[in-house]
Amino acid sequence: MNWNFWLPIFLPLSSLVTALLILVIRENQHRLRTFVNLLGATLKIVMVAVVGYGVYTQHAYEARMPLSLTLDLVLRVDDISLLFLALSSTLWFLTTIFAVGYLEGSPHQSRFFCFFSLCMTATMGISLAGNLITFLIFYEMLTLATYPLIVHRGTEKALRAGRIYLAYTLVGGAVTLAGTAWIHTLVGPTQFAHGGVLAPLAPTHRHQLQAIFTLMIVGLGVKAALFPLHGWLPTAMVAPAPVSALLHAVAVVKAGVFGIVRLIYDVFGVKFAVSLGVLAPLSWLAGFTIVYGSIRALFQHDLKRRLAYSTVSQLSYIVLGAAVFGASGTIGALAHLVHQGLMKITLFFCAGILGETWGIHGVDELSGIGRRMPLTMGAFTIAAFGMIGTPPMAGFVSKWYLGLGGVRAGDYWVLAVLIASSVLNCAYFLPIIHDAWFGKSRQDSVALPQRRSLVVPAAETSLPLLLPALVTAFMSLTAGLFAGSHFSPLGAARLITERMYAP
Amino acid sequence: MTAQYSVYALAGGLLVGFAFHALAIHTHVLKRILAWNTLGSAAFLVFGAIARRNTGAPDPVPHAIVITGIVVAISSTALALALARRIDEENKK
Amino acid sequence: MSGALPILIGGPFAAAMVSFLFTGAIGRALSVLLATASAVAALATSIEVMRSGVQIHALAGWGAPLGIELRIDGLAMLMLLLTAGISLAVTTFAAGYLKGDAQPHFWPLWYFLWGALNTVFLVSDIFSLYVCLELITLAAVGGTALSGDRIALSASLRYLMSAIMGSLAYLLGVAMIYAQVGTLDLTQLSGRLGSSWSSGAALSLVTAGLAMKTALFPLHFWLPAAHSLAPAPISAALSAMVVKASFYVLLRFWFQLSEPTSNQLAAHLLGALGMAAVLWGSVQAALQERLKLVVAYSTVAQIGYLFFIFPLFGGALAAGRSEWAQEAWKGGIILILAHAVAKSAMFLVSGALLQTFGSDRISDLKGAAVRAPLTLAAWGIAGISLIGLPPSGGFIAKWLLLTTAIRQEYWLYVAVLLLGGLLASVYVFRVLWHSFLTPEEMPSVSRIPGSMSISILALTVVLLLMGLRPAIPLEFTLIGIPLPAGDLR
Amino acid sequence: MVLDLLLAASLLLTAWRSLYANDPLQAVGLFVAYGLLLALAWARLDALDVALAEAGIGAGLTGALLLGASRHAADRSFSDRIASPMMRAFLAAGALSLTSIVALALWSLRKPRGPGIAPLVSAKLSESGVKHPVTSVLLNFRSWDTLLEIGVLVVAAFSILALRLARSPPRKYDPMLAALVRVMVPILGVCGGYLLWAGSHRPGGAFQAGALLGAAGVLLQLAGYDLLADSARRGFRALLVVGFGTFLCVGIGVSTLGHQILEYPPTQAGSLIFWIELVATISIAVTLNLLYAASGSGAT
Secondary structure, eight states: OOHHHHHHHHHHHHHHHHHHHHHHSOTTOHHHHHHHHHHHHHHHHHHHHHHHHHHHTTOOOEEEEEEETTEEEEEEOOHHHHHHHHHHHHHHHHHHHHHHHHHTTOSOHHHHHHHHHHHHHHHHHHHHBOSHHHHHHHHHHHHHHHHHHHTTTOOHHHHHHHHHHHHHHHHHHHHHHHHHHHHHHHHOSOOOOTTOSOGGGHHHHHHHHHHHHHHHHHHHHHHTTOTTSOTHHHHGGGSOHHHHHHHHHTSHHHHHHHHHHHIIIIIIOHHHHHHHTOHHHHHHHHHHHHHHHHHHHHTOOBHHHHHHHHHHHHHHHHHHHHHSOSHHHHHHHHHHHHHHHHHHHHHHHHHHHHHHHHOOOBGGGOTTHHHHOHHHHHHHHHHHHHHHTOTTSHHHHHHHHHHHHHHHTTOTHHHHHHHHHHHHHHHHHHHHHHHHHHSOOOTTTSOOOSOOOOSSTTSSSOHHHHHHHHHHHHHHHHHHHTTTSTTSHHHHHHHHHHHHSOO | OHHHHHHHHHHHHHHHHHHHHHHHHBOOHHHHHHHHHHHHHHHHHHHHHHHTSSSSSOOHHHHHHHHHHHHHHHHHHHHHHHHHHHHHHHHHO | OOTTHHHHHHHHHHHHHHHHHOOSHHHHHHHHHHHHHHHHHHHHHHHHHHHHOOEEEEGGGTOTTTSOEEEEOHHHHHHHHHHHHHHHHHHHHHHHHOOGGGHHHHHHHHHHHHHHHHHHHHBOBHHHHHHHHHHHHHHHHHHHGGGOOHHHHHHHHHHHHHHHHHHHHHHHHHHHHHHHHSOOBHHHHTTOSTTOHHHHHHHHHHHHHHHHHHTOTTTTTTHHHHHHHSOHHHHHHIIIIIHHHHHHHHHHIIIIISOTTTTHHHHHHHHHHHHHHHHHHHHHHHHOSBHHHHHHHHHHHHHHHHTTHHHHHHHHHHTTOHHHHHHHHHHHHHHHHHHHHHHHHHHHHHHHHHHHHSOOBGGGGTTHHHHSHHHHHHHHHHHHHHHTOSSSHHHHHHHHHHHHHHHTTOHHHHHHHHHHHHHHHHHHHHHHHHHHSOOSSOOOOOOOOHHHHHHHHHHHHHHHHHHHOTHHHHHHTTTTOOOSSTTOO | OHHHHHHHHHHHHHHHHHHTOSSHHHHHHHHHHHHHHHHHHHHHTTOHHHHHHIIIIIIIIHHHHHHHHHHHOOSGGGGOBOOOHHHHHHHHHHHHHHHHHHHHHHHHTOSOOSOTTHHHHHHHGGGTTOSOHHHHIIIIITHHHHHHHHHHHHHHHHHHHHTOOOOOOOOOOOHHHHHHHHHHHHHHHHHHHHHHHHTTTSSOOHHHHHHHHHHHHHHHHHTTOOSGGGTTSHHHHHHHHHHHHHHHHHHHHHHHTTSOTTOOOGGGHHHHHHHHHHHHHHHHHHHHHHHHHHTTTTOO
């Protein structure tokens, strides 16, 4: 068997098989379902590790299947995809554990986990996509697979959120399709390649290419929640907490951001994109979104909504880094792709624990909760400080490189944006943290714990909920502390960037 | 023979116009059935004229076509009438 | 010539006779056997076409122009396969679906319809096509009226009238073509029609008549009622195959008889009507309250896309880019196939939901995602293809049409292709929204027979396969198509 | 020539009057007259087969069907037209342009353009098993069309049976009618038999014969025989489909003998055609009767 061919296929396929298996598992066979889920997730991590080692030892993984005469479905492992693969497979494993704990005893779990795994399939496909058409196929598949998760609760509110989500993402998908088809008509079948593939067209097609870039950014910007296309993200908060965690850290929004990175670096080529003059407007938009998202977050009273606007803001860090020319910006963008995922998923895990255990949803209900749930709030605090960008947290590392990138490119306004955003981050995170640790307990108003079947009686909530949050918090801490290491997200980002800017 | 062709072909053309107009403007089922039968027969007449265009014996192929067409026409007419009758039955219920 | 052909042709007709004469279990079994044999024969014939190219069979041994020829090229082969596949699914579904006194009447009509569809795709004679189309019409009208309520009967009568008007326009065109060229054989006619005043008139009549039968906007007025009020298996056949039969004939006339480059204006007129159909049909579909009406209006919209093939193809040839024309052609054919499979699945799903919930009102579908998850999943997958999302046959079709339109800078067509997909997602997901709603009390449901589920499942699997391996049908779309551009093989 | 012109003018006139008549009975009556004139026109065009078919099926049986229906249609809505003046003007313009396009196109085709298929038919006539060209086209050269055409009749019958029409009340016994039936039915039967036999070498054939036998059946129905009552009987059903079934079996059957579909062995062509025509005639007659009965004409 040719592993170089089959591994890229097995990666998404293993999730698909998991999804199908779950479909045939009866609703009440919880143990079996959990076993299949975790088996699939573990298998995936192992495969990603194997692939990672393979890439390190100069293996080329590529699977190519013809769709039509001029169209290939290409699954390929390159450096960026490996980064995304590692992030998503790890976080997926943790989110699966969290989801098992979170959904315990609730109905329709088979449906939930089936689509959960389908989402993973699509995310794997997105990270492995070797050309635009493959990317598009999985990108649309992700849209569809996420929908049932958002409307999972079946309430009017959830359905409304689902409707808004679909309206945004399907329009975005259609625009992306148009851009992709347009590129296809200009250069025929292409592959992602550092340095881009469109540069030869420059002399004759300048305006067309600018139009295409705009189309693609509009299309991808929906999932990346760029202002003014971010409207769906805060509404989608009604989904169950594991779904929110997934949406914000790994799957949907990251697909959009990942697509933008691919577009700039592997389709247009960053140098060519600069020469087209399309990157500067994008960076301005990203800068605006950063500030806008932070300001909006400040005024949210629902914890999850506040986190959602924070995501809007944080995602644009990545876009900003990608759009500012220069190696430092790129390093910052790629590192933040991972860092943001680790930190944000921690925050959402914690929000989920608070909601599930104590029925806490508003930011003003957190008073004194830190004393009752020290571990949860500890994780929350670590992640929040990361978001603010206090050294030596992971967020600081990425912000440092972003700022450096702005300065090197001569865009000093980037610094201003970063500082403003950090101040705003403080403003919306610090009060929460302060309240939680030092505020007065409001025993009267807080509901009794909803979780009675605690595995460890002394623990503050059930283990499947708590463990993932602690692990991701730990990871986001170490990602900052050991940023200098070769195997840290930053190290990987530097390696990739070197190759991107290689002449 | 050309003269005969012209007479009947043009008559067919005019009949097509009448029948189309009658079919489009009327709403009653029977009227429309009459109109489509006329339209059909006009098309058949055109075939007949074409068969007669050359000198010598007429072309038998259009004749066979027309006979086929006539049978098709009565089949659909009968089905339409039966449908109309069935609708009447339902209305009377 | 293949020995399978007689079985392919005779099977369904024989099944119709048998099921008419013997209504008992043995008659049913025998007729199913005969019809299945025909489907197998379709497969065998297709394999022969794949292996050795176009198959020609001179009926009665005379050959054109004296006799009538059957000609199976790539397009005909795909249509025959499609007919066989969908007919098998419909037959399986109907066995579980139909009840009551309509049932013994259904089978003869249905098998006749199946047989008639086969003949359209086989025959290469423009008058014989008329008879075949009439055969389809009468069987389809009879099937539509089966439910027997007043609205359904009126709808079938209107359907019959419209179809016959279309046929007569077609027949008049055939008369003129015969007067001009002196043959009725499609292959012999190709390239000999020229571009005279009379050939233009003849082609216009043929096109108008077939557009009526295909229900191209604004001649679609008869379709929604007829397709939605027929029993579900018949609806599936109507939307999937019957409208495609007349469209197939139209393709033959446009690409085999006339010079596609010479009537680009007419092609754009068809394209414009197609665009109007896409928008109008999709909006109407989104506004309907009944599931089957949604699906029927969706057919109006999807038919619109099919007509894009004329301007896209002709424009490409006029620009001297036959490789673009090929893509447009392929896109159109895949769209026919994908839509047929998706639409039949959707109608069968509607039938299944109707039987499960006792209503086909969308608002009554609350809780359906819990009670009938697989049926709704099938709806979703079929919907994905209609919207044109991957992985589905519809996506590939849309991609091919979209790229051809962009290449020729037909931006209006590009816009409608994209917008149509979005509108389609509205009506597809509207059904899902309702089904995901959790009602206060779960609706009581009746179980549907396994045969119904199996046929729906089979269709969705085919649909997904078409999206994953579209190269397979794409390879065959060009076999023996005598397209005017010389370098199209 | 003058006769042709007169005939054409009267065709147009009767068609016009029939299509725009306000009284259903008058409309149908005029339509039958139109059909008979059309039969004359066919005779003028040297198409006696078509003339017979038109007179028998087009004017005769269709007229009978319509006549029955016209009795139920005697309401005010009969002459209803589309009310909107815009639409009416649009339709008038449409009809006018359609006529002119068709007429002009046909006019431009008045010059003969080569002989068409006719010479081929005469050349191969001797191999077809019959001596009459139209029959050779219908039953041999283009037998496929004829097979499907009989199929059309069968499908129409299926569709009508599927409608499950209510049975008409039985007719009252009418001594005059009974006497007429006693005389006419045998005569029609004999004439039909003759036409069927004649078809092999002169105008006539299965459809014309079937029409005559169908007419005989219609007379029987008029005399009180209820055909729809028997529609569930297997014998009746067998008669209905035996024509199509036999034709199909022969057509497919010959292909197992190494021939093409519908290709008769040259030596047996004549007799095969005769037998096919015979059973087809029976089916056609039965089907036409069913069509008549279903149109509601049988009801009083």
